[in-house]
Amino acid sequence: MSTPLVFNIQKFSTHDGDGIRTTIFFKGCPLRCEWCHNPESQNYGKEMILHRHKCTACGGCVKACPVCANTIVDGKLVFDRDKCIACGECLDWCIPQAREIAGKEYTVKELVTAIKKDLTFYERSGGGVTLSGGEVMAASDLDYVVNLCKAIKREGISVFIDTSGYCTYERLQKVMPYADCFLYDIKEINPELHKKYIGVDNKTILENLVKLSNDGATIYLRLPVIPGRNGSDEDMRSIIAFLEENKVRLKQINLLPYHDIGRGKYAGLDRPYDEEGTMTVPPKDEMERLKAMFEEHGFHNIKIGG
Ligand code: SF4
Ligand code: SF4
Structure with missing residues (x-):
């Protein structure tokens, strides 16, 4: 079992739960949301992000690479991603910092030390730490995640778990004693559309949501809204019916409007992203209208945004 890799430690986050939080993003996810804004979160291993616009074709990485993944052809860098083993040897040679490796191992102690630096901000704002991804609940070494949760709680810091719920319920049960809240996504309620846009069935996700609610977990439901895909x-009527039929208890609902700030990251990973531009940002009044749909059914504490 390998230690889950972290690809970002976001300090002073105000979009991943209550107050000011440190969000730790882990690599690896069994889902493939078409609109994922963290494509570097999807694969479990380390990978190179190449910021081509910064590259001056100096050839430093050509000399540094032990597996000859880089060549300069006609004055331009050609990078062979299939050869790259993400060893990072080329990073120091790249003066314009056109290269970065997504994914780093941390011990629990190292993460807790980093987290504790902002203790005062958590205390003053009612914040804490959010474990996110990727899909933190699908980490191969779940004991690491549980130990991290325990260590954070020992410091008196709140822990939120940001999850798609696409894992066994036993996994959720293991972190539940240390999780103050689950930020839980329903990305699409229709099973066929879920398979189409997210790549997997949503049966487990919906079942786990009901189980978490029945077991008394605090849940903030998060509904991404991507016009032309879901929403x-x-x-929305189906989601409301599902929540009502299953008496799912929610402390908060967040309607998350689509944004495309991850587009540039796809280029850096040599992956395509919505090339026809069919995903659009929903207008504010549309988000307000969706919010009203939930309010009409008696749901409260509904926020637009994270
Ligand atoms: S990370 Fe390692 S293998 Fe990949 S391009 Fe750089 S030196 Fe080569
Ligand atoms: S070292 Fe950096 S700037 Fe130089 S060729 Fe490689 S990627 Fe481009």
């Missing part, structure tokens, strides 16, 4: 009135 239709029919979708």
